[in-house]
Every structure is written in C-alpha cells, then in structure tokens.
Amino acid sequence: MASVTHDVVHERAAEKARMAQPYMNPYLAGIGLGLVLLAAFVLVGRGLGASGAFNSGIAWLVSLVAPGYAKSNEFLSAYLEEGTHPLKAWLVFEIAGAFVGALLSGLLAGRVGAAVEKGPRVSVGTRLAFAFVGGALMAMGAAFARGCTSGQALTGGSLLNLGSWATMMCIFSGAYAVAWFFRRQWR
Amino acid sequence: MSAPFYKLGAFGDEASLIVAFLIGIGFGFFLERAGFGSAKKLVSQFYLNDLAVFKVMFTAIVTAMLGVTYLSWAGFLDLSLLYLVPTYWVAQVVGGLLLGVGFVVGGYCPGTSIAATATGKIDGFVFVLGFAAGTLAFALAFPLVKGLYTAGDIGTKTLPQVLGVPYGILVFGVVLMAVFGFMGATWVEKKMAAKAAPATE
Numbered sequence: 001m002a003s004v005t006h007d008v009v010h011e012r013a014a015e016k017a018r019m020a021q022p023y024m025n026p027y028l029a030g031i032g033l034g035l036v037l038l039a040a041f042v043l044v045g046r047g048l049g050a051s052g053a054f055n056s057g058i059a060w061l062v063s064l065v066a067p068g069y070a071k072s073n074e075f076l077s078a079y080l081e082e083g084t085h086p087l088k089a090w091l092v093f094e095i096a097g098a099f100v101g102a103l104l105s106g107l108l109a110g111r112v113g114a115a116v117e118k119g120p121r122v123s124v125g126t127r128l129a130f131a132f133v134g135g136a137l138m139a140m141g142a143a144f145a146r147g148c149t150s151g152q153a154l155t156g157g158s159l160l161n162l163g164s165w166a167t168m169m170c171i172f173s174g175a176y177a178v179a180w181f182f183r184r185q186w187r
Numbered sequence: 188m189s190a191p192f193y194k195l196g197a198f199g200d201e202a203s204l205i206v207a208f209l210i211g212i213g214f215g216f217f218l219e220r221a222g223f224g225s226a227k228k229l230v231s232q233f234y235l236n237d238l239a240v241f242k243v244m245f246t247a248i249v250t251a252m253l254g255v256t257y258l259s260w261a262g263f264l265d266l267s268l269l270y271l272v273p274t275y276w277v278a279q280v281v282g283g284l285l286l287g288v289g290f291v292v293g294g295y296c297p298g299t300s301i302a303a304t305a306t307g308k309i310d311g312f313v314f315v316l317g318f319a320a321g322t323l324a325f326a327l328a329f330p331l332v333k334g335l336y337t338a339g340d341i342g343t344k345t346l347p348q349v350l351g352v353p354y355g356i357l358v359f360g361v362v363l364m365a366v367f368g369f370m371g372a373t374w375v376e377k378k379m380a381a382k383a384a385p386a387t388e
Contacts, residue, residue, distance in 0.1 A: 030221075030242060033243060034250025035213075042190045045269055046191075047251075047270075050298035058322045062326065075329040095301055097210065101217075102303075106219050106305065114309060117310050132316060134290070134291070134314060135314040137286075138293060140325050143282070145282025148296055149244075159269060160354070161274070162344040171287040174286065174290075179230070
C-alpha cells in the first residue's frame with residue numbers, strides 16, 4: 001500500500017516535471033530585467049533591491065518588542081521614521097510585488113510546487129540547515145556591503161557606482177573561492 | 188528633464204509605493220522566468236555548468252545602463268538624481284565576500300529567495316528565515332561591528348570619476364566586456380558539457 005502511494009507521488013512529480021516549461025533564454029530574461037530596472041530609474045529615481053526590505057521588516061519587529069531599544073539602535077533607527085509605519089517602505093512594497101510576480105511566472109510555466117532543491121547525496125535536513133546558515137551569512141554581507149546582488153551588483157552596477165562594482169567582484173570571488181568545498185550539497 | 192518622475196514631483200509617496208509594487212512584479216516575474224527560483228540553477232554559475240546568472244545579470248546591467256545613458260543624453264532623465272549608494276570600500280569588500288560565501292552555502296540571494304519561496308521551494312523559505320535572523324544578529328551586534336561597517340569611507344564615487352575615463356567611454360567598455368564575457372561563458376559551458384558527457388553515459 002505504501003509503495004503504491006509512493007509510486008503515485010513519483011508519477012505525479014514526473015508528470016509535473018514534464019509539464020514545466022523550460023526557462024527563458026538568459027539574454028531575453030536579462031533584457032526584461034534590465035527594462036524593469038530602467039523603469040524604476042525613470043519612474044522613481046532608484047533601482048531594485050531586496051535586503052533593504054528585510055532591514056525594514058526586522059526594524060519593525062524589534063520596534064514591536066522593544067520600542068525604546070529599536071530607536072536607540074543606530075542600524076535599526078535608520079528604518080524607523082516618526083509618524084510612518086516601518087513597513088510603509090519602498091523596498092517592502094517592491095519585494096511584495098516580486099513575490100507576486102514570481103508566483104505569476106511560476107504558475108504560467110507550471111513550476112509551482114513544494115520542493116527542496118538539493119543534490120542526491122545530502123539529506124533534506126542538511127540542505128535546510130545550509131539554507132538557513134547561508135541566508136544568515138548573506139544578511140551580514142548585505143549589511144556590510146549596504147546592499148545585495150539586487151541593490152548593489154545589479155542596480156549600482158548599471159549606474160557604474162564604484163562600491164557596487166567592488167561588491168559585485170567580491171561576491172563572485174567569494175562564491176568561486178568556496179564553491180568546491182560545498183559541491184556535495186548540489187551533486 | 189522630465190524624469191525621474193517621482194523625484195521631480197510628478198507623484199507623491201503613496202503613489203510611489205504602488206509603483207514599487209508594480210516594479211516588484213516585473214522584478215519577480217523575470218527572476219522566475221530566468222530560472223532563478225531554483226537554487227541548483229543559481230549555483231551552477233559557481234560550478235561553471237550553466238552561466239545563466241552571469242548572462243542574465245550582465246544583460247540586465249547593460250540594458251539598464253544603455254537606457255539610462257541614452258535617456259540622459261536625450262535630455263529626458265537627470266542622471267544626477269538617481270540614488271547612488273556611497274562607497275565604503277573596506278566594508279563592501281568584506282560584505283561582498285560574505286555575500287559570495289553565503290550564496291554558495293545557502294543556494295540563493297535575497298531577491299531570488301523570494302522568487303523561490305513564491306514558487307514553493309522550502310529551502311528558499313528557510314533561506315528567508317536565515318536572512319531575517321542574520322539581519323537581526325547584525326543589528327544587535329551593530330555597536331561591535333560599526334567600525335568595520337564604516338571602514339573605507341570615500342563618499343559617493345563612480346567608476347568614471349575614479350578611473351578618470353569619460354562616462355561614455357566606460358559605458359562602451361562595459362558593453363564590450365559583457366559581449367566578450369558572454370562569448371567566454373558559452374565557451375566554458377560547452378567545455379563543461381563535453382567534460383561531463385562521457386561520465387553520464
């Protein structure tokens with residue numbers, strides 16, 4: 001009985017994989033992404049970002065638990081403005097939109113479904129632990145760099161901003177330097 | 188000059204948030220289209236099997252850069268009003284390296300983890316939680332790390348200023364670099380595919 005349901009699940013997964021459309025040509029996707037970024041520059045005078053939305057979110061959460069501390073913390077207070085809600089921030093709305101846009105694209109291409117991305121040689125638990133630690137490392141990196149792959153590499157990169165190019169080069173360098181040590185996670 | 192519209196007062200704060208949401212939809216849509224809701228696709232960049240991250244990113248950079256350049260030359264967009272993150276080169280070198288290591292360990296970056304979460308990737312959602320925890324840890328430790336955070340402060344600087352090269356020439360240089368980069372990337376992908384083929388058969 002167990003093996004029957006197992007087979008059914010596998011068949012469904014296989015069917016889903018058959019139905020999922022291939023990804024877009026990278027140059028076309030890049031042009032699309034570039035035009036979205038250009039629209040942001042023209043409409044509001046700023047680019048895309050992601051890590052800043054997390055800063056707003058954390059500043060808001062801390063301000064709920066310890067309002068006095070949040071205001072006294074130099075890093076968090078930058079995201080807390082008197083008279084406006086911390087989540088009423090440009091990047092928070094942009095990231096909410098990004099969630100919707102990605103879901104839309106995924107649904108149109110048949111790519112939405114619960115999954116854990118990993119190689120066959122690591123357990124789900126290991127992969128999730130790595131995802132958590134990697135996220136935390138990136139958060140600290142984005143804080144030091146004042147932006148992430150979106151806000152610095154992509155946005156600042158297209159504006160020929162010095163610190164953005166320094167950040168981008170270091171992202172690639174850091175990743176290539178350690179990729180070999182973490183290969184088991186993926187293959 | 189008529190753009191950037193928001194900074195020149197064409198619409199207010201409330202409307203800018205609606206624009207943010209709409210821009211975000213486009214952002215997330217193209218991230219997912221490109222395959223960047225998948226950690227395996229993203230990290231393939233660092234194992235050289237699939238260099239889509241580089242191709243998408245540099246096509247986007249070149250597209251936006253050329254757009255900004257031509258719109259500014261046409262007298263439509265005021266380049267000086269576009270926000271530039273100030274350079275703190277020491278902090279950004281350290282931050283960039285941490286971002287790179289975190290990318291390989293976690294499998295996503297902040298923006299792509301949102302695309303992954305939206306399409307059901309559990310590891311993407313756990314990455315988001317880790318990112319939130321890391322942000323909180325950084326904020327709590329801020330008094331300790333403030334020295335490094337503000338290290339290498341040289342103000343707002345652009346590459347044309349620092350290199351002493353005219354803006355237009357540098358734009359042309361980046362386009363050339365991207366084109367040669369794309370050719371090199373495709374060559375590397377083919378080499379890696381040829382290397383992998385006998386092993387899988």
